Amino acid sequence: MAIRKEDILSVLHPIQCAPGDIPAGFNDPFRYSPCPAVARASREIISHIHSDRTLDGILSEGKMLGVLIVEIPDDKLQDGAEQFRERLAYLAGFSGIAGGKNRLPGFVPPVLDLLEPEGHFKKEEGVISEINVRIRSILESREYLEAAESLSEINGGKASAMASWKEKMAESKQRRRRIRECLRAGVMPDSADTAHYTEEPVHDMEKLQDALIRESQYEKACLKRIAAEYDARLPEARRLMENASGEIRKLRERRKDLSDILQKWIFDNTIVLNACGERKSIAAIFSDRGLVPPAGTGECAAPKLLQYAFLHGLRPLAMGEFWYGRSPDNEVREEGRFYPSCSSKCGPLLGFMMRGIALSTENAGRAQANACRGIGQESIIYEDDSIIVADKPAGMLSVPGNTGQPSFMELLEKSSADRERRDRSRILPVHRLDMDTSGIIIYAKTEEAQRNLRQQFEARKIQKTYLADLDIPEKWPHREGETGTISLPLAPDILDRPRQKADTEKGKRAISEYRILSIRGKRASAELHPLTGRTHQLRVHAAHKHGLGAPVIGDRLYGSAASSGRLHLHAASISFAHPVSGEEMLLESRLKPF
Numbered sequence: 001m002a003i004r005k006e007d008i009l010s011v012l013h014p015i016q017c018a019p020g021d022i023p024a025g026f027n028d029p030f031r032y033s034p035c036p037a038v039a040r041a042s043r044e045i046i047s048h049i050h051s052d053r054t055l056d057g058i059l060s061e062g063k064m065l066g067v068l069i070v071e072i073p074d075d076k077l078q079d080g081a082e083q084f085r086e087r088l089a090y091l092a093g094f095s096g097i098a099g100g101k102n103r104l105p106g107f108v109p110p111v112l113d114l115l116e117p118e119g120h121f122k123k124e125e126g127v128i129s130e131i132n133v134r135i136r137s138i139l140e141s142r143e144y145l146e147a148a149e150s151l152s153e154i155n156g157g158k159a160s161a162m163a164s165w166k167e168k169m170a171e172s173k174q175r176r177r178r179i180r181e182c183l184r185a186g187v188m189p190d191s192a193d194t195a196h197y198t199e200e201p202v203h204d205m206e207k208l209q210d211a212l213i214r215e216s217q218y219e220k221a222c223l224k225r226i227a228a229e230y231d232a233r234l235p236e237a238r239r240l241m242e243n244a245s246g247e248i249r250k251l252r253e254r255r256k257d258l259s260d261i262l263q264k265w266i267f268d269n270t271i272v273l274n275a276c277g278e279r280k281s282i283a284a285i286f287s288d289r290g291l292v293p294p295a296g297t298g299e300c301a302a303p304k305l306l307q308y309a310f311l312h313g314l315r316p317l318a319m320g321e322f323w324y325g326r327s328p329d330n331e332v333r334e335e336g337r338f339y340p341s342c343s344s345k346c347g348p349l350l351g352f353m354m355r356g357i358a359l360s361t362e363n364a365g366r367a368q369a370n371a372c373r374g375i376g377q378e379s380i381i382y383e384d385d386s387i388i389v390a391d392k393p394a395g396m397l398s399v400p401g402n403t404g405q406p407s408f409m410e411l412l413e414k415s416s417a418d419r420e421r422r423d424r425s426r427i428l429p430v431h432r433l434d435m436d437t438s439g440i441i442i443y444a445k446t447e448e449a450q451r452n453l454r455q456q457f458e459a460r461k462i463q464k465t466y467l468a469d470l471d472i473p474e475k476w477p478h479r480e481g482e483t484g485t486i487s488l489p490l491a492p493d494i495l496d497r498p499r500q501k502a503d504t505e506k507g508k509r510a511i512s513e514y515r516i517l518s519i520r521g522k523r524a525s526a527e528l529h530p531l532t533g534r535t536h537q538l539r540v541h542a543a544h545k546h547g548l549g550a551p552v553i554g555d556r557l558y559g560s561a562a563s564s565g566r567l568h569l570h571a572a573s574i575s576f577a578h579p580v581s582g583e584e585m586l587l588e589s590r591l592k593p594f
Contacts, residue, residue, distance in 0.1 A: 011108055011308070012089045015041055015069065022069055022088075022317050025360035029302055029341040029350055032360075033561045034320040038338075041067040041090040042322050046336060048106065049324065055106075058099035062325040062333065066093045066301030070314035088317075091308055093301040095321075102299075108308040111298050112270040120269075124262045131255045138248050147240040154237050158230035165226055169219045172196075176212045183209070263295065270298045272349065273310035275356030285352045294495060297345040306353045316357060323559075330501045331493070332543040332551070334473065337559035342496040379412075381587050386449040386580045387442060388412060388427060391591045394438040394566040399429045409443060431457055434536065436554070439466070439571025440589040444579070452579035457533060462576040466528040466538055467593050469568035470550040471560040476524070478548065482516045486541040486548070490534045499557060500536045502544055510534040512541045514548065524550065527572075538569065568594045 021036040034042070045067060049055045059065075068091045093108045102110045114121040138144055175193050182189040183205055197211040267283035274280075286293040301321050309316050321341060323333040333339070341350060382389040390412060392398060397407040413427045428444040430453045444450035456462045472478075489507030493499040501507075513529040526548070528538050536557075543551035543558035551560035553568040570593035575586040 010105060011091060012070075012072075013041070013044070013092065013106070015044075015088055015090050017069075017088055023360045024358075026316055026354070026357045027318055027320070027360050029319060029321070029346070029354075030343065031340060031556055032320065032338075033556065034322075034338050035069075035318045037069045037088075037090070038067055038318050038320040039561070041069065041092070042320060042336070042338070044090075045092045045106075046324060055104065058101070058104065059094070060325045062323070062328055063098055064095040064301055064321055064333075064339070065324050066095075066305055066319065066321040067091065068093070068305035068309060068319045069317040070309050071317055072314060089314075091305050091314075093304040093308075095300045096296065097299075108304050111272060111304055111307045112266065114266070120265065121262065124258065124265070128255055128258050128262070131251050131258070135248055135251050135255075138244065138251075141244070143240075144244040147237065147244045151234075151237045151241050154230055154233050158227065161226050161230070162223065165219075165223050169223065172215060172219060176216065179208070179212060267293050267297065272298065272303060272307055272353055274306075274353045275310065275316070278352075278355065280352060282349060286348050289348050291348060293348075294344050297349060300342065300346050302341050302346055303349055303353060306350075310353075327545045329546075330503060332501070332540060332545075332558045334543075334545070334549070334559055337551070338556070338561045339559055340556055343499075344495040344497070378590070379415075381440060381590060382585075386445055386578070387453070388445060389440060389442050389574070389587050391589050392433055392438060392441050392571075393591070394436055397435050398432040398441060408441070412443065430454060431533070433571055434539075434567070434569070436567035437466075437569045437571060438566075438589075438591055438593070440574050440587060441571065442574065442576070449579040453576065456576055456579075460531060462574065464530060464571060465573045466530070467570045467572045468526050468528055468538065468542060469553040469594060470524040470526055470542055470548065471553045471555075472519070472522055472524045472550040476519075476550060478516050478519075478524070480516055480519050484514055486512045486514065486546075488541055488544060488546055490537060490540055492535070498535065500534070500540050502540070502546065508532075508534060510537050510541070512538060512547075514541075523553065566594070570594065 015037060017037045021040075023035050027035065027038075042065075045065060049059055070089055070091060072087045072089060074087070091108050092106060094104065096102075097115075098104060102113065102115050113119065116122060175196065179189040179193050189208075194208065197208060197215070264283070267286075268281050270282045271279050272282065272285075282293050282298050286297075302319060305319060306316060308314075320338050322336060322338045324335055327333050327335070341347075379390045380388065381391060390408070392408045397405060399409050400407045409427055409429060426445060428447065428450040430442045430444050430450055433439065433441050442453060444453055453462070488502050488510055489504055490500045490510045491503035491507040493501045509532060511531040513531065515527045517525040517527055519525075526542075528542070530537050539552055539555055539558050541547040543549075543555065543560075551558045553560050554566050555569075570591070571589060572593065573586065573588040575584065577583065578585055
């Protein structure tokens with residue numbers, strides 16, 4: 001398909017690239033640092049949006065954008081494309097809908113246009129909207145409101161009347177108890193109490209006892225009568241309410257059925273391409289993995305960009321997704337920073353769409369090389385019959401995972417077995433470091449030691465110190481020597497694991513202390529102390545706007561593209577009580593942090 005001049009002017013943007021600006025292979029969208037060409041394209045798009053008041057108004061609320069560097073084959077251009085003489089350009093896309101639109105000037109169109117006025121989606125959406133209107137009209141009708149008010153008045157009146165009568169019964173019961181205590185003691189009850197039963201002074205104790213019994217029986221009977229009076233009104237009120245709400249229930253069931261059918265239609269009819277020329281629906285792609293696609297699959301920037309490139313015969317070279325606009329309160333998002341593609345929606349989808357694309361070897365095999373080089377005696381900081389404390393390199397799993405890569409724990413076991421000339425030296429996990437985090441870690445050699453150390457962690461008796469280099473923005477508000485505490489509850493982002501997000505309602509308490517050690521240009525060094533042990537706690541607390549507002553350098557997951565190397569987070573020291581002797585121990589990492 002040749003590219004028309006109109007498309008060139010509206011969607012395909014020229015870009016000047018120096019040698020080395022674009023990697024030899026396509027980047028992994030889930031783990032990457034943007035190449036210079038992608039970074040330049042993102043700055044151009046941001047500058048363009050800033051200069052366009054309409055676009056800025058639409059996107060400023062916050063939106064994930066993306067750019068795709070492409071090569072244009074000679075046979076794909078028609079006349080009027082002099083600006084593409086280097087055959088390089090970039091496409092821009094945005095995720096989802098912005099300002100009620102799925103098409104904006106300068107951005108690629110959606111994979112499936114759900115906003116086409118005469119399209120199937122809009123027609124079916126119109127039917128669902130009509131159901132919503134009918135539900136709302138019933139909820140606002142006089143009959144429904146009167147039925148709801150009547151039922152509420154009966155239930156509320158019954159509860160109030162019974163509570164009031166029970167309060168009176170409690171007072172009477174206390175008065176009878178005082179009288180009976182006096183009678184058992186052989187003394188005359190207080191006249192203020194007996195006046196409730198007779199106006200004359202009481203001399204006949206037997207009659208008084210009978211009066212007490214009759215009062216108790218009478219009050220219990222009254223309580224039942226109150227309940228019965230309200231309960232007698234309930235059937236009619238419930239009938240009226242059921243008449244009014246029955247249709248609502250049917251409409252809601254119908255709405256759900258139509259929504260499910262429409263969602264299935266979307267995934268069956270969203271057909272995506274890949275570099276091999278294959279075509280497949282989103283439904284089929286996820287079904288092959290035994291999965292159901294989440295709502296919104298196919299609407300992110302990355303699949304839109306790749307789809308446009310494949311449709312028009314453009315060769316994808318490099319891609320990146322970044323945030324534009326206001327930062328949300330829960331997720332770690334800052335304007336201009338790059339983030340990986342989401343795992344739940346884009347994981348299976350991009351896995352299919354990127355077939356046939358030669359991938360970059362950036363960092364490929366680094367972690368595997370670390371794992372396969374073995375662990376020497378120099379990695380061991382302390383070892384006895386109960387524990388082993390060692391320095392874990394960056395890029396290595398702490399404990400066995402599902403990647404097939406040997407973990408640090410397994411390599412320590414092998415190293416220990418070799419040293420002690422046994423077939424196997426058993427090592428048990430106590431805590432973990434993220435794969436990309438380096439530094440000191442403890443393992444146990446016995447179940448008793450493992451249990452003791454985990455109890456110390458749970459009781460927050462183990463103190464850990466981390467060193468981090470932060471990728472700071474302009475006008476960063478913190479200063480050298482500053483100390484503070486970050487309290488930001490965290491919860492897993494179920495649609496984008498393993499990412500964590502701030503969640504004040506469902507998140508678990510997460511507290512970190514910090515001290516800013518130095519600030520040099522766009523980099524700051526900090527000492528971090530986690531007081532709790534949540535997943536990615538220090539990384540989120542560093543990157544989030546309600547934390548330090550500066551991601552750890554090399555943390556692609558939470559927005560730092562300042563380094564194409566490793567994560568600049570290092571476990572520098574740990575203090576704990578020895579699980580057997582109880583001796584207080586302070587051990588420090590021997591590795592160079594970064």
